[in-house]
Amino acid sequence: MNNVTPGPPGLTPSPLERRLAGLRGDAPQRSLDARALAALAANPGCGRRAVLDAAGVDKADLATRLGNPAPFGQSPFAISRGLGFERKVKADGCTVLLDLLRKELRLPEDSAPVEFAELVGDPKLPAGRVASARAALAAAAARPGVWTVLDQPLLRLEVAGSAAHLEPDLVVVRPDGRWTVVEIKSFPILDGGADAAKVGAAARQAAVYVLALRETAAELAGVEPSRDPYQEPGGLAGSPDSTALLVCPKDFGNQPAAAAVDVRKPMAVTRRQLDRLTGVEQLLDPLPPDAGFGQDRSDGQLTAAVGALAAVYSPDCLSACELGFHCRAEARCAGSVETLGRGVRGELGSFATIDRALAAAAAPPQGAAAPGQDDGDAESALRLSRAAALRAEALGGAALGGDR
């Protein structure tokens, strides 16, 4: 999705927005989608990612230009199977889907009519799509007692002064007036359970949709959106349900099965991440004024600009962020201990580089702290040199033998 996103109508861009747009340069804007927003939670502390996301820089493209392309991709078989399953779920006027929804959300039997909202679908008209989804939600709210299905509505979420465009698979307005987000995924619910990591990712994604729906609902009600996911406002503003419906193939076939997922917790996490993005201004400070990520920049300039943004690399980045291979190369170059695993830094105390930690390991054990070292340093140094001595002894010696 390379939508050029217009700012809020009638507003001139703020200095921050201008600065972010300047960073992006002539590169096409990558508008944040739910996957990107949900992935923020994977590495919340990373300022580099926060800035690039806020500026709408296409990180996959950037990674390629940096010479470390992201290894992500989806198999055409997976895509076509996913699409096929989605069609199946939505077939017959969503009869099966609504049955699953009633069952999983424990709704009473009803014979309310089912209507399908007319939505603008042209991908070139994001603003029109957002407006039509909003209008459909408003119309549904005015007419209780009916099922209204919004198929791939486009929702807008304000993120750090720019608009993120989000496209849930389905939003269903129930006869009781509540709105339920429906996520259709192609991993199976096997014997009643599903892969926890995948359910977690789907829940984070659904959480972003509920957040966007809450903003829309608050706008329609003319009130401020609630910041606390655990507090449901009354009236129209409280229409979005914080329980989403996850629809997956059942066992090894492609019959749909569903599970209700409470997304309040991921909503709270994502909310915090989004608020952090608003603080992106301070993260820009280390960037030289002329830095940028546009297509016109040389490799050296790009590397320098990316390097100026503080990264918080951990090996988990490799599967979560497009820049994973780039940041890994950088972290390896710097000899940083984080390249060895997430928990390693905590284990090594103040030793941030492999060289320093190895030097401490090679030094003879010292009882007291050397000048310039604090007690924590001395303690980690002592443990390291003990570990090194034990390792050397074990590798030099023979086995103790079994219990005779």
Add this chain to the structure above:
Amino acid sequence: MSLLGTLARMEAVRDGRAVPLATVRHRHLADRPMVLVPLAAAGEAGAPLAVMLGQDRESPVLLSLPQPLDRDRRFALLADLAAELLPWLEGYGDQVELLTKEVKDPATGEKTEQVRELCTDAPQLLVPGPAAVEFLGLLGRSTRFRRTAEDPDPGPYPAPARVPLLGRWLTQLRDRAQVPGSSLLLAMTDLLGRHWATGQSRLEDQHLGALLGWIAPPAGLTGAEAALRAETARDDRGQLLCPPAGPTTDPRFDSGLLAPAITRYDAARQLGDAVAAQAREADIAALLETVLRPTWERMWQGVDLLRALPAAAHLPERWEGDRWSYTSHRDRIAAGEPPQPVRDDAVTAARKLAQREREQTRLDIQEALDDPLAMAEHRLSGEAMAGVVVEVEPAYDTTGRTPKPRPLVTLRTDDRPHGDAGRELYRAGGPAAQKAELVSADPASGLVTVRLLNGMGRKKEPEPGSVPEPGEQVCFTLFELTARQSAPLPEPEDTPWTHGGPPAARAGTVPADPVEGA
């Protein structure tokens, strides 16, 4: 990760190649293991695409599908797989040793002799990584309940006769693989990762090519370079030089080569051109072989590396547990028991959990006894100490009628056992079950004194060899050197109603026959 593990990884970075994480091989390695590399069809759970397998490195068997969505072909592939694996799996059931055990009848108190069979050896299956283990589990789950044409009510899509049996064996192997230290089904990345530390994270070690890149980098490359090449290098068609070890294939292989080849196959079939379809099918098999071969070679490279390590002393004992596991599964099948249920009943689940915990403890103890590098972990954490005996002072317990030897042994060590005076200690590598107690520890001088408490015979003077001599290397642990038996659990038939009652009462919960793709 432990500090010693981290230190080893840092050394690997410094040296530019992996460093040892063990001085011995901690897992049983069969003389002729079965190596199996599965590929899965993307987007579908437990759907096979191809399998390369065999016990002979030079001549692997390739099974593959021209169209992974074709249910009949999928069954045919599974039937072929069953034909390859079942004779091998069942073959180990023929050679047995007879063990007699005295059992007491709980009612009459009468003692009788019970003779049990134990298979002398068991099969060992090696796959590239944990994902392949899970995939075999999925295959087992999707096939073991299937009805076959031989069933009285075969249903709409009967499976080939031996496929459900294969499913039961795969389920058994996958289940056993959850037991720490077991070796019937092992993942190569786990095996290599247990014995070598690379200069990358455990997450990256899941990539078999990258892991081997660190352990055995080609001449002229550092481990990091070799690993990066394995992860990212592509040929001029954009295909990875080191294809993923599966079960998922590289998406760019799927889109660039496999999908077009399948389209050509489908087209030939649609035209009813049997000759062309066969040729297109052969193309697909050749294509799949090119992405399986590199992993196949790496599997055997891994086997070679592991074989070069000396076997740990406790391997035969642990392998016996695997042989029991194999034997009892053989017996369940022979007795005509139904396939393993989808979910274990409460008692079976609790038993398995208790067994895994017990086996984990036993594994930790045995690895520490077998390998000074594993014992070093405990020494670093203050749970063990080792050093050279500097003084032995005879002493006696004179409270009883005859004095008993209670010698004081002082050793020199930098280890700092976490325990106060009086703490019970266990001697590793000494007389069986010899205990001691901590008398004093002085970190400044590096001297620790312990008092030996048993294992020295019945006489006043200790049996020769039961007390270490000055100059001897000794090791004491703060943890017991045998795993405790956990509290007995009821038999599954006696499951209390609070935990769902006996399994038979809930037999109806076993799915009759999940029909696929309806």
